[in-house]
Amino acid sequence: MLQTQDKILAFLEKAKSFMADSELGIDGVVFSYNDLSLHESLGTTSHHPRYKMSFKWQGQTAQAKIERFKWLTSRFGSVTPVAVIEPVHLSGAQITNVTLHNASFVKLFNLKAGDTIEIIRSGEVIPKFLRVIRELDGCYEFPKECPSCQSPLIYDDVRLLCQNTESCPAQQLRVILNWIASAEIDDLSAKRLQEMLTLELVRHMADLYRLSVEDLLKLPLTKEKMATKLFNNIQKSKTLPLVSFLTGLGINGMGKASWELLLEKFVTLDALYTAKLTDIVAVPGFAEKTAQQIINGLADKKSDIAKLFEVGVQPSPFRKSLISASAPLRGQTFVITGALSRSREEIQKEIENAGGKVVGAVSAKITALVTEDPNSSSSKAKKARDLGIPFWSENQLANKLKGLSS
Numbered sequence: 001m002l003q004t005q006d007k008i009l010a011f012l013e014k015a016k017s018f019m020a021d022s023e024l025g026i027d028g029v030v031f032s033y034n035d036l037s038l039h040e041s042l043g044t045t046s047h048h049p050r051y052k053m054s055f056k057w058q059g060q061t062a063q064a065k066i067e068r069f070k071w072l073t074s075r076f077g078s079v080t081p082v083a084v085i086e087p088v089h090l091s092g093a094q095i096t097n098v099t100l101h102n103a104s105f106v107k108l109f110n111l112k113a114g115d116t117i118e119i120i121r122s123g124e125v126i127p128k129f130l131r132v133i134r135e136l137d138g139c140y141e142f143p144k145e146c147p148s149c150q151s152p153l154i155y156d157d158v159r160l161l162c163q164n165t166e167s168c169p170a171q172q173l174r175v176i177l178n179w180i181a182s183a184e185i186d187d188l189s190a191k192r193l194q195e196m197l198t199l200e201l202v203r204h205m206a207d208l209y210r211l212s213v214e215d216l217l218k219l220p221l222t223k224e225k226m227a228t229k230l231f232n233n234i235q236k237s238k239t240l241p242l243v244s245f246l247t248g249l250g251i252n253g254m255g256k257a258s259w260e261l262l263l264e265k266f267v268t269l270d271a272l273y274t275a276k277l278t279d280i281v282a283v284p285g286f287a288e289k290t291a292q293q294i295i296n297g298l299a300d301k302k303s304d305i306a307k308l309f310e311v312g313v314q315p316s317p318f319r320k321s322l323i324s325a326s327a328p329l330r331g332q333t334f335v336i337t338g339a340l341s342r343s344r345e346e347i348q349k350e351i352e353n354a355g356g357k358v359v360g361a362v363s364a365k366i367t368a369l370v371t372e373d374p375n376s377s378s379s380k381a382k383k384a385r386d387l388g389i390p391f392w393s394e395n396q397l398a399n400k401l402k403g404l405s406s
């Protein structure tokens with residue numbers, strides 16, 4: 001199709017923004033005639049066929065020698081490499097840093113200090129690695145320790161990871177954001193929190209409660225009205241439900257629903273702290289691995305909790321669910337499996353409304369396996385049979401819900 005000059009220019013602009021957003025280094029485009037008969041008739045020059053024309057953005061690539069690597073821990077714990085290069089000028093700016101996406105990049109291209117690489121920059125975008133021009137002998141190296149917290153790193157074939165999610169300063173943003181979400185502090189966005197961390201107004205979630213209106217006025221674009229609003233929102237979150245308090249601590253593997261389930265039995269923070277592994281495992285839905293995680297997690301969070309108490313954070317006691325003592329399935333636990341006449345969610349809701357719970361795994365603690373296929377050979381059915389757990393059909397469940405014996 002014949003294109004006008006305007007269309008070609010518009011396309012180049014589009015290509016430019018595409019390459020700016022792309023993970024790949026792209027430094028130009030190739031135009032070609034679609035009409036194959038023209039391919040023949042146009043012939044070739046000494047370099048290239050005339051039906052094709054390449055277009056490169058001028059002055060947008062440069063060669064540079066790598067001086068060293070900087071490794072930075074992201075807020076999710078991945079440690080990403082930045083090549084520090086001998087300064088070069090590119091598209092009107094002096095470039096000294098080139099981001100390399102992830103550790104596998106360094107391995108793939110065997111990048112080392114002293115190697116010469118080609119880099120590209122388009123528009124206002126940070127420069128990107130394009131290819132290796134000259135390579136020194138030797139082998140790339142990964143850092144052994146997290147640059148933020150010095151704990152050992154693991155490599156998952158793509159990224160280097162810091163597993164110290166609890167106290168790695170670089171990961172603190174995410175930890176505090178989890179608290180903010182759980183304590184439902186309005187108007188405190190990730191951007192604002194980042195600004196607080198940068199200004200060193202906050203290092204720990206407890207520090208939020210020490211902020212004055214004056215402190216908050218130091219945040220960019222924050223005027224009196226917003227600062228006061230933020231201050232009030234933060235202070236208001238000092239009293240929060242115990243479930244939110246625990247969820248906000250960010251213990252591995254424990255979301256709000258799991259804490260709710262656990263608090264049905266333990267009710268207070270003290271009770272949780274004195275619970276032994278066997279006590280937690282006795283609660284339906286908690287396997288030994290999770291129970292151990294909870295015990296370890298709570299032990300790790302002791303100092304966080306102390307800091308929160310110190311600034312006046314007060315979790316309110318857990319209120320047991322308001323399901324009456326006469327609810328027909330109160331205290332009973334079920335596993336649902338196989339094809340049923342209604343959606344699993346619908347049946348689960350019915351069980352929960354009657355005071356029961358639905359869990360994923362069959363254990364000796366469950367009341368019954370809800371299934372329409374009493375001869376099922378699924379692993380859940382087999383296990384239930386081995387443990388002597390009764391099988392309930394939908395009909396039987398319906399009768400129990402009505403309070404009938406079977």
Ligand SMILES: [Zn+2]
Pocket residue numbers: 073146147148149150151162163164168169170
């Ligand atoms: Zn770390």
